[in-house]
Amino acid sequence: MSKFWSPFVKDLVPYVPGEQPKIANLVKLNTNENPYGPSPKAIAAMQAEVGESLRLYPDPNSDRLKHAVADYYGVQPSQVFVGNGSDEVLAHAFYGLFQHGRPLLFPDVTYSFYPVYCGLYGIPFEAMPLDEQFQIRVEDYERPNGGIIFPNPNAPTGCLLPLEAIEKLLQANPDSVVVVDEAYIDFGGVSAICLVDRYPNLLVTQTLSKSRSLAGLRVGLAVGHADLIEALERIKNSFNSYPLDRMAIVGAAAAFEDKVYFDATCRKVIDSREHLIAELGKLGFEVLPSAANFIFARHPQKDAAGIAAGLREQGVIVRHFKQERIAQFLRITIGTPEQNQALLDALATR
Ligand SMILES: *Cc1c(COP(=O)(O)O)cnc(C)c1O
Numbered sequence: 001m002s003k004f005w006s007p008f009v010k011d012l013v014p015y016v017p018g019e020q021p022k023i024a025n026l027v028k029l030n031t032n033e034n035p036y037g038p039s040p041k042a043i044a045a046m047q048a049e050v051g052e053s054l055r056l057y058p059d060p061n062s063d064r065l066k067h068a069v070a071d072y073y074g075v076q077p078s079q080v081f082v083g084n085g086s087d088e089v090l091a092h093a094f095y096g097l098f099q100h101g102r103p104l105l106f107p108d109v110t111y112s113f114y115p116v117y118c119g120l121y122g123i124p125f126e127a128m129p130l131d132e133q134f135q136i137r138v139e140d141y142e143r144p145n146g147g148i149i150f151p152n153p154n155a156p157t158g159c160l161l162p163l164e165a166i167e168k169l170l171q172a173n174p175d176s177v178v179v180v181d182e183a184y185i186d187f188g189g190v191s192a193i194c195l196v197d198r199y200p201n202l203l204v205t206q207t208l209s210k211s212r213s214l215a216g217l218r219v220g221l222a223v224g225h226a227d228l229i230e231a232l233e234r235i236k237n238s239f240n241s242y243p244l245d246r247m248a249i250v251g252a253a254a255a256f257e258d259k260v261y262f263d264a265t266c267r268k269v270i271d272s273r274e275h276l277i278a279e280l281g282k283l284g285f286e287v288l289p290s291a292a293n294f295i296f297a298r299h300p301q302k303d304a305a306g307i308a309a310g311l312r313e314q315g316v317i318v319r320h321f322k323q324e325r326i327a328q329f330l331r332i333t334i335g336t337p338e339q340n341q342a343l344l345d346a347l348a349t350r
Contacts, residue, residue, distance in 0.1 A: 015116040018319055027316040027342045029333040032155075032184075032294050034213035036268065036336075038251070039261040042214065045254035046247040058246045060237075065244070068253035069221055073193045078226040081233065082252075084243040086183060086207035086220025087113060089232070092239075093149075093203060093222065095121050096231040097177040102146030107136055109326055111155045111181065130157070134288055134296075138165050142172045151181040153189055156321065156331040158290030160189045170199045177228065179203045186211035186266050187273070188291030193223045200225040210293055211266055212255045219244065219252040269293050273334045279344050294333045296326075304328045307350065314346040 001010055018031035037043075066077040083089040094117040098104050101124075106114050108127040118125045128140040134157045141148055148169065153160040170178055180192045182204055193204050203224035209215035222232060236243065244252075255262070273295065277287045280297055287297040298304060308320040308330055319331040332343065 011119075013116060013119055015113045019317065021317065025315065027335065027339045029335050029339065029343060030317045030319045030331075031215075032210055032292075032333045033215050034210060034265065034269065034293065035334070035339060036213055036265045038213040038217075039255050039258040041258045041261070042212075042251045042255040046217075046251040049246050049250050054246060058242055058244060058249055060241045062244045062249050065219075065221075065249050065253045065256075068256040069223070072256050072259075073191070073223060075193065075196065075223055076226070079196060079223055079229055081222040081224075081229045081236075082244060083220050083222075083232075083236065084240075084248075085209065085218040086181070086205050086222075088218075088243060089205050089220040089222050090149075090179070090181065091117055091120075092232045092235040093177075093179050093205070094118070094123060096235045097179070097203065097228065098123050098147035098149075100146035102144055104147045104149065105141055105143075105145045106149045107154060109134065109154070109157060109323070111151050111183075112321075114149060130154075134159055136161050136165070138169050138172075141169050145173065145176050147177050147179070148173060149179040149181060151183055152192070153184050153187075153291040155183065155292070156294070156319070156326070156329075157288050157296045158184070158292040158294060159288055160291035163190055163192060163195070166192050167195065167199075170195070170202055174201060177201050177203055179205060182206045183210055184292035184294075186262075187270055187293045196224050200227065203228050208252050208255060212252075212262060213265065214251065214255060217248050217251055219248050269334050272337055272340055275337075276332075276334060276340045276344075279340075280347075283344070283347055294331055296329050296331050298328045298330070302350070304330050307347070310350055311343070311346055314349075316343050316346050318343075 062082045065082050066080040069080045070077045104123050104125040105128055108129045131137050178201055182191055185191050196202050203222055205222045208219040277295060280287055285297045285299050287295050304320055308318055311318055
């Protein structure tokens with residue numbers, strides 16, 4: 001607290017990211033990073049960009065990347081927005097598309113950045129309870145609102161909402177923007193991007209941090225009707241003309257172009273997930289169905305906070321949320337087969 005602060009700073013409740021420990025050799029299964037490296041073609045593209053050209057500003061429109069994304073999804077470049085991580089893309093969506101004086105709707109158990117952006121931009125919100133199986137109830141979103149947002153698959157549950165349900169939600173809310181945050185869609189779902197030409201109220205966001213193994217590069221994107229994209233561009237160009245640096249533009253574009261590597265690494269993560277779910281079951285854990293690169297698990301007899309603390313002492317970190325409905329769950333990122341085995345070995349000794 002300082003007299004120099006703007007009045008609203010003291011009331012801000014910032015987001016708390018998962019721990020990035022400085023200790024070496026930890027089995028780090030707490031922030032949903034990909035256990036495999038980025039595409040070698042993406043790394044080569046970024047290395048080639050390091051040099052004299054860094055003297056110059058990057059392309060403010062990141063056209064090279066927008067074209068790569070547009071080609072990948074079969075949309076127009078004018079339907080694509082890119083930003084410094086999907087968190088930044090989401091922030092611009094909140095500011096540019098959700099500020100209508102009516103409450104934003106999102107699930108009670110969801111990505112904890114959403115209420116933070118509501119606080120930052122003064123957007124009222126209502127948290128809609130997931131059902132007993134931790135699924136979104138589409139009917140709950142048929143009420144007056146200033147927008148709707150949810151991750152699909154949801155975080156931290158990993159549960160997928162089918163496209164038919166998303167269409168129902170879009171049809172029930174023709175006057176609100178529905179943002180589908182597809183941070184984890186590549187690990188088991190079908191992207192709602194195939195619906196953007198039919199629903200001008202749909203904005204789909206994605207990140208290169210998870211399925212494309214580029215969390216350290218900070219690149220995210222949105223796809224939707226060109227009018228929605230223009231709102232995001234207006235905010236972006238009123239805030240930071242160059243959110244993506246030269247390495248990010250070429251590295252992200254090359255990652256989208258290397259479909260073979262992408263498919264192979266996603267497949268490995270999915271196979272490991274199914275194996276880990278089966279093995280955790282043998283240890284007595286209950287695991288929610290997951291379409292993501294993490295699982296959400298609880299043990300009927302063991303306290304989740306206790307398990308997390310014990311695992312930490314054994315060099316394995318997982319994520320535990322101190323939130324009422326999910327206090328007995330652990331969110332565990334899918335690692336390499338070796339990392340997953342280290343987790344299972346640590347759990348078996350407890
Ligand atoms: C990881 C994540 C993001 C943010 O991704 P960045 O592109 O790294 O900012 C957004 N939404 C959800 C649900 C996530 O889990």
